Structures are given as C-alpha cells and as structure tokens.
Amino acid sequence: MALSRRLALLALLGALVVALTGSIWTVLAVNAVLLIGVAADLVLAGSVRSLRLSRSGDTAVRLGEPADVTLRISNPGTRRVRAVLRDAWPPSAGVARPRTSVDLPPGERRVITTELLPTRRGDRIAERVTVRSLGPMGLAARQGSHSAPWRVRVLPPFTSRKHLPSKLARLRDLDGRTAVLVRGQGTEFDSLREYVPGDDVRSIDWRATARAGDVVVRTWRPERDRRVLLVLDTGRTSAGRVGDAPRLDAAMDAALLLAALAARAGDRVDFIAHDRVLRAAVSGTSATELLPALVQAMAPLEPQLVEPDWEAIAAEILRRAPHRCLVVLLTALDPAPVEHGLLPVLPRLTRKHRVLLASVADPRIAEMAASRGDAEAVYDAAAGARAGLDRRRVTAALGRTGVTVVEGSPDDLPPRLADGYLALKAAGLL
C-alpha cells in the first residue's frame, strides 16, 4: 500500500475547511471522508499480483554503448491498472529513467523499453519490478513487486581496436601475401613457382629447376600456426587504478588487440585469468569465434585483493601449453611481487616457452618523477625516480632470464604489445 500526494494535499485543504468551521467534529468528518476514499481506492485499484511481466532484449553490450531491455507487461485481470512502474537495476547499469507510467485496460498489454548505459564492466542483473497501482480517485495505491530476472553482460570496450588496421598492415608486410623470396629467420618454405624477371636469382631452386625443365624459385613466408597463451593476472596489483579504470581493464584491452592480431596471423590463441585460482579460460577456439569468446570470458572478471600464486600459474601454463608457445604475462611490474613471486618460477617457463611480460605503467609516476619547483615536488620526483629505478632493476632481472618486457600507459600498452609480438614474429622467435 502507498499513499499519494493528492491525499496529503486534500488533507491540507481539509485544514482550511476546519479553520473556517472551527469545530473538532469537522476534523473527524474530513478525515473520515479521506479514510473512506483511501479504503475505496485500495479495494478498487487494479491487482498488482495478477500482472504478467516478461522481458526480452540485449544480453550483452560493450562498455560505453547503450543497451535496450524491453519489459512486456500484460493485465489478465478484470480491472484497469493505472500504475507507476519502477524497473530496478543496480546503479552502474546506468538506467536513465527507471520509472514509467502505464495505463493498462483489462486484457491488454504494454511494452516498456528500459535504456541502459552501463558505467562498469561485468554482469548487471535486473533486481525487481515494482508496480504501484493507483485507485480510481488517486488517493492510495496498491504496491507490489515482481521478479523479472534479466542479465546484461557488459563486455570490455576494446578501445584499442583502432590500432588493429595499422598492425594488420604490418602483419601483411611479413605475411605470405607479400611473399618474400629471401630465406631468413622467422620464415618457412611456402611454395615453388616459375621464375619471373625481377626475382632474386639467389632464390632459384636448382634441383626443382632441373626436374621441371624451367627455372623455379622458392618463396618463403612467415611462420604460421604458432601458439599464443595470454595469461591475465587478476591479483591485487591488477586492482590499482590508472586514470579512471583499474589496471585489469587496460590489460584486457591489450590482450584483446594481441588476440585479434594473432588470430589474423594464423596463430592459435588461448587465454587464462588467474590469481590464486583459475578465474577464466578460453582454449581451442577457432579464429572467428575467438574475440567473442574472449570478451565473454573477460566481462565478469574483477580484480581480487590477493597475492597471485605464481607457482600455480606456472603449473597451469605448463599444463595448458605442452608445446612451445608464446606466453604473454599481463601483470604489473611492481618489484616486490615480481621478485618474490614471478622470478623464481620463470626459468621453468622460459626453458620451454618464449615469455613476454606486458605491464600497465601509471603515467602519474612519470609525471611525479618529472615534477620540479618546490621541496614537495622534488620529494615527489625522488619517489618517482625510486619507482623508475626499481622497475629498471626488475626489467633487467627479467631480461636476464630471457623475458621480453613491454611497458606502457593504458593507451600505449596495446599497440606496444602488438609491436612486441610482431617483432618476435618477424624475428622467428615464436
């Protein structure tokens, strides 16, 4: 049950009537009339309980893009339902207008569209639909709630998509479509074809020429069908905010760009997210299915405030990658966790695999290191310099174990990681 503004205003008007008559009996009479009105409204209001609600609409949306969820509401009862309806979603679902008025004659149905503009990645679950059905006089309303479950998965935005065309162009330079005639590192035998003027004479295959009776050259192309394993660290260092979003989101962006690129390059991409336990995994997916599978797997991931268990992560990597592959560790380059957790297990990984470590750097630290002016700024600079020196030390230690380190701000990291991958591919180090 809920009372209306109209009832309160009528009671105020009643005060005027009471003031004019000046009798205590008028008070009783006015309130008795109001009470009867409220009772009549409650009895005559359309039933909320018997309403039928159903939902349909978007189940997944990229962060930053709008989603529509429609709510179908039908009135199987015999009374008209004049109601205000609240479709309750969590705040970060970004529902602009959660309340709607509906007028439902008996036997009819209405469709209400709730527009969502989510502000965070993850699953957004519709809470409940509350209906306030007003009586014919508008003095009081019946109120009740229905559970109409719906889930909208908010996917990572993949803002680094814009870098994909340029990186693909770089890839084509390496790829067989611009066949290279020079054998080198990172290339494999592609095919034999007839010599055309202009071809490098050093690429003539004399044995084949002798057999065919025509001059035949060998062509080469970059290696294909390599394996890439993306390892996303969801431990405590991934929770740190860089700018507006946690490190984890920037790492996801970089992972998505690399995955898109590697899939085009013909490599097989697997993915795991791990802190102390395995949080998500994608493996054995075809190139066309890869990106949707990855964003679905990444969407519900949240940073966990625990120290990642690198022993377990290394074991998981070795279990999932029995053959040589490129292991991309998306983590932070903080000295303590790397020196105590990651470095001891790295030899086991580098013995078999090529390891690339990608870290989201905080531009704020570079900004601090460059600050000058007063004492406060210089102390900031000293702390920033210390952080820079620590990272340099850790990077050097990682380099000694054969790990390539790529570091960049949230905007720079995805293209840099893609470049790092392309460089490895060009060098035939995959």
Add this chain to the structure above:
Amino acid sequence: MTTVTSTPLDPRARDRIRSLRRPTLVVGLVVIAVAAITYARAGDSNAYLDPNAASPAGARALRVLLEERGVTVVPVTTSPAAAAEAGTGDALLVDTAQDISAKDLTVLAQSRADLVLVDPSPSALPVLAPWLQAVDTAPDEPRDAVCTLPAAVAAGRAVTGGLTFSELATHGEVVSLCYAVDGAATVAQARLLDGRTVTVLGSGSTLTNDQLANEGDAALALNLLGAHRTLAWYVTTNTVEDTSGTASLGDLLPRWVYPTLLQLFVAVLLLVLWQGRRFGSVVTEPLPVVVRAAEATEGRARLYRRAGARDRAAQNLRAAALARLIPLVGQSRAANPAAVTEAVAARSGRTVPDVGALLYGAAPADDAALVRLAHELDVLERMVRHP
C-alpha cells in the same frame, strides 16, 4: 533475444492476514492483560492520606477500621461534593496541606457537619477555625493527652506532631487543647454554639497506615472519627483549581486554532507517509576497489618529506640522472665514478670537480639545496644531450 516471465514477490493479502493472526493475538492478549491489571490496581495510589491507598502514607487501614465500626466512608474530591455528602451529624475530614482555594474554603465553612482538619494551611485556619492560631511545628513523637477532651483522654498516650496551635479570642466556643508542646497544642477541638465540633490535627501522620499502630493513635483516630454515621473524606490533593488568576493561552486563542492544528498535523503525517514510502527495495551493488596504482609511490614521497630524508631523495635523483647519463656518454653501467664524471664533464663542458660534486657529492643540507640539486641535475642532463 530470449524471453523470461515474472514471478510475484509479495505474499497474497490472504496469506498476509493469516501470517498476522498470531502476532495480533499475542498483542491483543497483552493489551487485555495490561488493561485488567491497571483496572485491578486502580485503587492503589501512593497519595498521602488517600483512604484507598495501602502504601505507608495512605490511610486505608483507618478506613477499614472505621467501616468495621459501621461508619460509611465516602472519599470526595471536590468541595461541593464534600458539602453534599456530609450533612448534620456527619463528619467531614479535610486534609488541607495542599493549597485550597478561597471558594472551596467558603463551601466547607458552610457545611453542617463536624469538621476534622488535618494539617491546615495558613489560608484554611482563619476561615475554618478562626479561634486558633498556628504557633510552631513539633516533631512526631509520643505525648500524653493532658486535657479534658474525652476522645483524647480515652486514647491516652499518642504519637502527634506537626503544627502546634494556641487559642485566640472565642465567641462562646469551648476549646480543648490536647497533646501540648511548649504551651501549644498539637490536637485541638472546639465545640461550637450550634453543637458542631471542629477538630484540628497538627499532622496527618497520626492517621497514616504506618503510624496508626503506634501508641494510642488508632484509638484517638477512631474516637475522633468513629462516632459519626458518615465520614466524607476530602483529600485536596490534585484538586487545585485556580479561577481567580489570569486566563491561560488556550483561553485567549480563537477556538478554531486547535482543530486546525490537529488537521495540519494529519496533513503533515500524510505528506510524510507519501514521501516516506519506498518504491521497492534499494538495489545494492558491490563496488570495485578504488586504489590508485601510484598510491604507494605517493606515500613514499610523503614519507620522505615528513622525515626530511634529503639524503635518500638526493640519492634517488642522482641515481636516476646517472641511469640516463651513462648511456649518453658512452660508458658502461659498471664504469667507476671517476670515469663517468670525466666523460660527463667532457661532454657537457663543465669542470670535473663541479660535475663530481653534482653527481657523487654530499647530501644537501636543507630543502632549498635539494631543490637546487634537482634543477642542476636537469641542467647538466640538457647540456649533455645538447652540448
């Protein structure tokens, strides 16, 4: 694009009423029990000299004793009622310790009944017993009657006290003064010309439940009060009524004000209920951790500043500058300071001791020196980059 249907979350009205049945029953029983207990204990009060009160200050014991002797005790609370209940031959007990209005006193003075005044107030004594004047007060203690009043003589030694009285000029009344203290009496009785008696007790404690058993108190009280058919017991507590003073605020306000205020209260209550009703439950959401990634570095900067750690700050700034300078001047990381200093000096065009002091010198003495050091390192680096 799948579709799901809804389920209602609230119970049916029928179920709600059913679930409320048991609590309503319990609350109803409690209300009935409280009402019953309140009704049963209605007679119990702690009022002084209340004929219904069983408390130490009450006078229920005396009332019971009087009723056993056939006296009808009628508690009254207003002076007209008192005058109406007590006619000729009856007794009227008045406890005037409380203030009593002049109008009430006039009504009582016109009564045809025998009066027993207990602890009379200064305003009551001149109207109801003008032949007496209050002298002093005396503590409650056992005293001998020492008078010719039959009731007192028969009772003998009794605990009396309170106000003491002496006799003023009389107009034919026969006044007996009993239980004397320093020449004044704590109990006095006057027989008027029309045969009525007016008895004055200095203190009501003689009549109370806890004092009645002392010495001859009970006998004195029964002798004074028990000879009548009806006893109107006028307790003036809570009957104070001031009609002579100025009018109260309520009398001055127009009569429509209170009903209007009441209706306004109802309206405000309805406004509160309208605004206070929640439109479904609040939706909660676990929020992500908000820790800036640079938090630890900023914390370190604050620690440096608070501790005044100029040595460490300078060491960090120099190490960072060296890390950038060494590759620029073509030295290896493991090169010794002398070689690095010489190479930097040669490249930048500054003197070797100058560069040595800047890169490997002592810690700055104060914050100003630290700021200067940072600036000079920047300048040196620029000079090396652009000689």
